[in-house]
Amino acid sequence: LAHLQKLIIHYSSFIVQATSAGCCLDHMDSLYSHASVIRFPSIDDFKLFKESTEYKDMWTSKFHPVTERCLELHFVVDPVGNQLM
Structure with a gap:
């Protein structure tokens, strides 16, 4: 995740929001641990x-x-109002 964070900082001029989460300890039986x-x-x-x-x-x-597994989701979110958040 540290490498992803560096990349996000590098491209921050055209990223509106970035959130990364580490290991999900509450869901050890889940197939995915990071998001x-x-x-x-x-x-x-x-x-x-x-x-x-x-x-x-x-x-x-x-x-x-x-x-082991990767799930990528891509979707468009319409803007709310007239300001970039």
Whole structure:
């Protein structure tokens, strides 16, 4: 998660919100133990992040070797009001 946090800081100029959670000790029987939510102002910004060399390198070198399962969800959230939060 520390490597993901560094990447989030690096790309903070086009990330609206980022939240990462470590091991979920309350749910030891769960198939998933870590989570991250990252909100982008646009689909284009999401694609820039996801397709960046830094993201791909982080996934390949840090996440992939220790990951048994991965569940990725991507969806669009309509803005509320007229201000970027």
